[in-house]
Amino acid sequence: xxxxxxxxxxxxxxxxxxxxxxxxxxxxxxxxxxxxxxxxxxxxxxxxxxxxxxxxxxxxxxxxxxxxxxxxxxxxxxxxxxxxxxxxxxxxxxxxxxxxxxxxxxxxxxxxxxxxxxxxxxxxxxxxxxxxxxxxxxxxxxxxxxxxxxxxxxxxxxxxxxxxxxxxxxxxxxxxxxxxxxxxxxxxxxxxxxxxxxxxxxxxxxxxxxxxxxxxxxxxxxxxxxxxxxxxxxxxxxxxxxxxxxxxxxxxxxxxxxxxxxxxxxxxxxxxxxxxxxxxxxxxxxxxxxxxxxxxxxxxxxx
Ligand code: SF4
Ligand code: SF4
Numbered sequence: 001x002x003x004x005x006x007x008x009x010x011x012x013x014x015x016x017x018x019x020x021x022x023x024x025x026x027x028x029x030x031x032x033x034x035x036x037x038x039x040x041x042x043x044x045x046x047x048x049x050x051x052x053x054x055x056x057x058x059x060x061x062x063x064x065x066x067x068x069x070x071x072x073x074x075x076x077x078x079x080x081x082x083x084x085x086x087x088x089x090x091x092x093x094x095x096x097x098x099x100x101x102x103x104x105x106x107x108x109x110x111x112x113x114x115x116x117x118x119x120x121x122x123x124x125x126x127x128x129x130x131x132x133x134x135x136x137x138x139x140x141x142x143x144x145x146x147x148x149x150x151x152x153x154x155x156x157x158x159x160x161x162x163x164x165x166x167x168x169x170x171x172x173x174x175x176x177x178x179x180x181x182x183x184x185x186x187x188x189x190x191x192x193x194x195x196x197x198x199x200x201x202x203x204x205x206x207x208x209x210x211x212x213x214x215x216x217x218x219x220x221x222x223x224x225x226x227x228x229x230x231x232x233x234x235x236x237x238x239x240x241x242x243x244x245x246x247x248x249x250x251x252x253x254x255x256x257x258x259x260x261x262x263x264x265x266x267x268x269x270x271x272x273x274x275x276x277x278x279x280x281x282x283x284x285x286x287x288x289x290x291x292x293x294x295x296x297x298x299x300x301x302x303x
Contacts, residue, residue, distance in 0.1 A: 006273075006274045006275075006277075006278050007275075007278070010084060010085050010091075010273065011091065013086065014085065014087070014090075014091055017086045018088055018168075018169065018172060021169055021172075022169070022172045022173055022176060044067045044070055045064060045067045046067070046163075046165070046166070046212070047067055047068045047071040047072075047215060047216075048147070048159075048163075048211060048212045048215050049157060049160050049163075049166070050063075050064035050065075050068050051068060051148075051215075052147060052148070052151045052157035052159065052160065053157055055148060055151045055152060055157075056151050056152075056155055056156050056157055071216070071219065072219045075216055075219035075220040075222070076219065076222045076223055077223070077225065078223070078225065078226065078272070079220045079223040079225070079226065079267075079270055079271065080213070080216045080217055080220040080268075080270060080271040080272070081271060081272050082216055083206065083213050083216060083271040083273075084252065084271035084272065084275075085271070085272070087165060087206075087212075088168045088169075089164045089165050089168060089198075089199060089205060089206065089210075090206050090271075092199045093199055093204055093206045093207075093252075094206075094252055135217060135218055135221050135266065135268050136266055136268065136269070138208070140207075140208065140209060140211060140213055140214035141211075141214045143159075143209050143210070143214065144211035144214040144215060146159075146211075147159035147211050159211065162194060162198070163212070164194075164195055164198045164199060164205060165212060167191050167194060167195050167198075168195065170191060171188065171191050171192065171195065174187060174188050174191070206252065207252065207253065207254055217268045217269045218268070220268050220269070220270075221266065221268040223267075223268075224290060224291075225289055225290060226272055226287045226289065227267050227270065227287065227288075228257055228267070228270060228276055228277065228285050228286075228287055229285065229286050229287070229288055229291050230247075230257055230258070230284055230285055231284045231285075231286070234282050234283070234284040235280075235282070235284040236281070236284075237258065239284075244281070246276075246279040246280060246281065247276035247277075247279055247285060248276075249279070250275040250276050250278070250279035251275060251276055252271070252273060252275060253270060253271060255269060255276075257276060257285070272287065274287070
């Protein structure tokens with residue numbers, strides 16, 4: 001995939017996803033199902049919302065169970081792709097990552113790559129990255145636990161009232177209704193304010209607070225396909241002793257692929273966004289269909 005086009009392709013797919021969901025809501029004519037996508041009996045609902053509703057109702061709901069199973073299968077097969085390829089909130093917070101400092105570092109690393117020469121990828125030297133299992137718990141899981149506990153206490157899914165993903169989809173529908181039917185409501189202003197607080201004011205919603213991302217990460221711990229792999233010979237840092245940290249700087253999930261090869265963290269949170277590969281000035285990162293698990297064969301270090 002052309003590295004310059006990856007972000008644009010992701011943006012196009014996300015917008016198409018939002019458009020399909022919006023048309024679905026519009027055809028149904030209501031906003032009560034703003035966390036679901038589909039038509040009539042083939043609607044899928046948000047897995048977190050589905051779990052919270054079942055907790056509040058204290059019963060298993062077939063549509064909710066099927067939705068959770070569908071997302072679980074998607075995460076096992078493709079990993080946490082929802083976050084970077086479909087979620088509109090991810091795109092809003094991702095833009096904040098592109099700081100001037102990161103751009104300057106990218107320029108310096110590209111220069112370093114030119115100075116040391118780009119040898120291309122030798123697949124015989126490719127090093128597998130990523131433990132296939134294991135979850136690194138962080139603040140997102142605490143928010144996930146709080147969402148469950150608050151549902152138990154109040155008897156309804158409290159978190160869904162402030163979920164930025166649901167708010168974004170509901171906003172799209174309300175704005176459509178504003179233009180088509182002339183319906184005006186203060187709810188649009190209220191939702192925009194809540195969304196602005198969550199996306200702009202709070203410190204990186206996706207990386208630090210999103211319980212939906214935490215849930216996808218729990219499911220994606222079982223994923224083994226399309227995991228990022230570093231060619232250690234080509235990498236400026238690993239193979240040439242140079243200074244480069246661009247893949248780490250570019251990662252929205254704060255994943256350090258070098259740490260993963262040392263077994264210090266997992267790829268459960270990798271959303272396959274390809275930002276690391278796009279940032280790499282020597283094209284040292286690829287996403288093969290299957291890789292050998294590095295945790296099975298730990299690196300040998302000289303004494
Ligand atoms: S490791 Fe690479 S593909 Fe995975 S989330 Fe980070 S930047 Fe995206
Ligand atoms: S893999 Fe990461 S550290 Fe190595 S050259 Fe590419 S961007 Fe730099």
